[in-house]
Amino acid sequence: xxxxxxxxxxxxxxxxxxxxxxxxxxxxxxxxxxxxxxxxxxxxxxxxxxxxxxxxxxxxxxxxxxxxxxxxxxxxxxxxxxxxxxxxxxxxxxxxxxxxxxxxxxxxxxxxxxxxxxxxxxxxxxxxxxxxxxxxxxxxxxxxxxxxxxxxxxxxxxxxxxxxxxxxxxxxxxxxxxxxxxxxxxxxxxxxxxxxxxxxxxxxxxxxxxxxxxxxxxxxxxxxxxxxxxxxxxxxxxxxxxxxxxxxxxxxxxxxxxxxxxxxxxxxxxxxxxxxxxxxxxxxxxxxxxxxxxxxxxxxxxxxxxxxxxxxxxxxxxxxxxxxxxxxxxxxxxxxxxxxxxxxxxxxxxxxxxxxxxxxxxxxxxxxxxxxxxxxxxxxxxxxxxxxxxxxxxxxxxxxxxxxxxxxxxxxxxxxxxxxxxxxxxxxxxxxxxxxxxxxxxxxxxxxxxxxxxxxxxxxxxxxxxxxxxxxxxxxxxxxxxxxxxxxxxxxxxxxxxxxxxxxxxxxxxxxxxxxxxxxxxxxxxxxxxxxxxxx
Numbered sequence: 001x002x003x004x005x006x007x008x009x010x011x012x013x014x015x016x017x018x019x020x021x022x023x024x025x026x027x028x029x030x031x032x033x034x035x036x037x038x039x040x041x042x043x044x045x046x047x048x049x050x051x052x053x054x055x056x057x058x059x060x061x062x063x064x065x066x067x068x069x070x071x072x073x074x075x076x077x078x079x080x081x082x083x084x085x086x087x088x089x090x091x092x093x094x095x096x097x098x099x100x101x102x103x104x105x106x107x108x109x110x111x112x113x114x115x116x117x118x119x120x121x122x123x124x125x126x127x128x129x130x131x132x133x134x135x136x137x138x139x140x141x142x143x144x145x146x147x148x149x150x151x152x153x154x155x156x157x158x159x160x161x162x163x164x165x166x167x168x169x170x171x172x173x174x175x176x177x178x179x180x181x182x183x184x185x186x187x188x189x190x191x192x193x194x195x196x197x198x199x200x201x202x203x204x205x206x207x208x209x210x211x212x213x214x215x216x217x218x219x220x221x222x223x224x225x226x227x228x229x230x231x232x233x234x235x236x237x238x239x240x241x242x243x244x245x246x247x248x249x250x251x252x253x254x255x256x257x258x259x260x261x262x263x264x265x266x267x268x269x270x271x272x273x274x275x276x277x278x279x280x281x282x283x284x285x286x287x288x289x290x291x292x293x294x295x296x297x298x299x300x301x302x303x304x305x306x307x308x309x310x311x312x313x314x315x316x317x318x319x320x321x322x323x324x325x326x327x328x329x330x331x332x333x334x335x336x337x338x339x340x341x342x343x344x345x346x347x348x349x350x351x352x353x354x355x356x357x358x359x360x361x362x363x364x365x366x367x368x369x370x371x372x373x374x375x376x377x378x379x380x381x382x383x384x385x386x387x388x389x390x391x392x393x394x395x396x397x398x399x400x401x402x403x404x405x406x407x408x409x410x411x412x413x414x415x416x417x418x419x420x421x422x423x424x425x426x427x428x429x430x431x432x433x434x435x436x437x438x439x440x441x442x443x444x445x446x447x448x449x450x451x452x453x454x455x456x457x458x459x460x461x462x463x464x465x466x467x468x469x470x471x472x473x474x475x476x477x478x479x480x481x482x483x484x485x486x487x488x489x490x491x492x493x494x495x496x497x498x499x500x501x502x503x504x505x506x507x508x509x510x511x512x513x514x515x516x517x518x519x520x521x522x523x524x525x526x527x528x529x530x531x532x533x534x535x536x
Contacts, residue, residue: 012037012067013316014060014075015106015308016090021083022051022176023301027308027329028063028075031318039066040297040305040329040384045509051176052506055088056304066331066381079311081106081303084136099315104140104154104271106306107298111270112144113309114325115293119145121152121264123254125273127161128175128215138162138213139205141258144268147313147320152262158208160250161273163196165215167243170223171236175215181240182276183418186463188241189234194221196246200253203261237417244278251279255287265290270306274298275386277445277467284437284444296327296385296441305329305384326475327389327441330382333511338529341511345519352534358478359485361532365525366485368534369495372400373524374411376500378514379478382507387442388499389469390423390479392507392514394523396458396496397486398422403458403496410522414503419467422459423497425483426470432456432494433468442469452492459496469497 012030017023025042039062044050046058064073078090078098089098101109107124122142138159141152168174168181198207211218224236255267267289269280274294284292297305313320342348354364365375377393388394394411396403408416421442422432429435434447445467453460460466473480487493500508502521508514511528518526518533525534 011074011076013077013079013308013311014063014090015079015081015304015306015311016056016060017081017083017304017307018055018087018089019053019083020085020087021300022053023303024052024054024056024059025301025304026056026059026063027305028060028067029308029312030067030069032067036312036318036321037067038305038325038329039063039331040302041066041331041382042301042506044506045382048506050504050506060090062331066329077311077316079307079315081307099311101307101310102135103303104135104137105142105149105310106303107270108140108142108144108149108268108306109310109314110297110302110306111268111293111295112142112149113313113320114295114297115144115268116322116324117144117266117268117291117293118322119264120266120268120293121258121262122149122268122270123258124271125159125161125251125254125269127165127178127272128213139254139271141203141261143262143264149310149314153203155203155205157204157206158211158213159205160198160207160247161271162213162215163198163207163211164243164247164273166211166218167196167239169216170218170221171239172224178272179275180415180418181243182278183461184237185240185244186461186465187234187417188238190241190245193238193242193245196242198246198250200250203254203257205250205254247273247276248279248282251276252282252286255283255289259288267292269294270298272299275443277443278465281444281446294441294443295325296383296387296389298443299386302385327384328381328391329384330509332381333529335529338511338531341515342531344512345515350536352536354532354534355530356532357530358481361527361530362478362481362485364532365482365527366489368525369395369397369486370490372397372403374407374522376514376518376523376526377479378500378508378511378526378528382509385441387469388497388507389440389442390471390476390497392500392509394498394500397490398456398458398494398496399490399492401457406522407496407498412498412502419461420459420496420498421467421469422456422494423469423471423479423483424494425480426472428493429468429470433466435468435470438470438472439468440470440472440475442467444468455492456494459494
């Protein structure tokens with residue numbers, strides 16, 4: 001990748017993960033009015049197949065629309081994520097230069113080029129090594145400086161991500177359902193948890209004696225898949241606890257080793273393991289860096305974003321100016337789009353339809369939430385990455401004791417042990433949570449302050465922690481106003497916030513998706529565009 005292609009900022013760079021690996025998607029980075037603009041979309045949001053492997057045609061088109069480019073727009077470069085497998089290519093490769101970007105570099109670029117740092121160490125910690133292309137790695141270290149990214153080391157060992165996936169499979173979940181393992185772990189017995197320790201020696205981390213490198217087979221322990229009784233659930237939770245304990249140990253060890261090797265004072269985290277909020281919080285607090293950043297698209301669904309950013313800055317040489325990046329990179333939908341979707345909704349008489357300003361709808365929505373209702377929110381552009389950050393969210397009051405069970409069992413239709421995250425105004429976060437910096441992407445799990453745990457019980461996990469999203473009026477004005485409106489009626493500016501989908505489905509994308517999800521599920525109201533729909 002040493003060749004350089006003359007910049008063509010007006011057309012920008014298209015990044016694609018084209019399959020057949022899962023999480024296909026697209027990102028488009030372009031220059032408009034002298035500023036960088038970013039669009040990002042996952043194909044699953046459009047074909048409605050979770051972790052879709054389809055060619056991301058709809059995602060590419062959504063990115064073009066998000067940047068307000070014409071229908072015949074062509075990028076100056078197509079940067080393809082290298083999956084190591086034959087893959088369909090964009091239809092305009094005959095006229096547009098293309099390059100393949102290694103998997104780990106895509107992760108590194110997605111973190112560094114979305115960070116507020118000009119200079120930083122970059123730690124990429126991934127899951128299994130399948131479908132990573134010609135240069136697979138369990139973890140890698142990079143240096144970002146002055147807009148460039150340089151490799152420091154790569155390890156092809158059996159890493160902590162593979163161990164965590166192997167435990168996830170042994171427990172009975174899918175290999176990509178590591179979030180369930182993280183949620184189950186606090187229910188486990190730490191004293192009874194088996195020792196899953198690997199070899200930790202500087203940047204050499206190896207769990208080859210514990211599991212296979214593909215993260216599907218755990219050595220020396222019997223699988224617990226399929227067990228549903230209380231005793232078996234306890235055993236699964238204890239195994240999950242062992243994996244979580246080892247993940248925290250490995251991530252803190254790696255971060256400290258990176259600091260010692262590079263001498264950098266700032267760190268970017270990326271890769272599948274960067275979604276582990278407990279490990280992230282330890283790194284933030286104890287690894288010795290002045291500042292740490294983990295971006296909204298650190299998992300494999302963000303590799304297309306990293307490919308596009310590498311092509312834009314690393315290959316075309318467009319100068320990198322560190323600064324805040326909005327996580328809302330999807331295409332916009334207008335009030336007319338909402339009206340058209342609503343016109344096709346059956347049995348419209350079932351719904352009370354109120355139009356209003358943001359402040360008017362925030363006040364009415366806050367009253368519904370304070371009364372214990374479940375409200376869906378579809379607003380603006382969709383979020384990058386796997387977390388719902390207020391634009392495709394399901395919301396409830398955290399003060400109602402049954403909110404967690406209702407959301408898990410009746411709305412989301414998933415396991416009862418799964419925790420929920422809170423959202424809170426950034427200026428109030430430290431009052432309710434032991435959080436020393438903003439957490440806008442919901443990537444740190446920290447303690448809920450003891451005096452508030454009973455008051456916001458629905459978002460307080462069994463171990464007294466939560467994974468907050470801090471909300472600023474600049475990043476998300478409608479959610480920030482809703483939190484303030486809720487504070488006026490309920491006394492606390494904290495809401496339970498989870499993704500607007502049910503088990504096995506991707507997040508909703510379009511107004512039609514939102515209306516369909518609202519109509520078919522146990523959701524009381526939907527704030528969409530300039531309307532609030534309530535079931536009669």
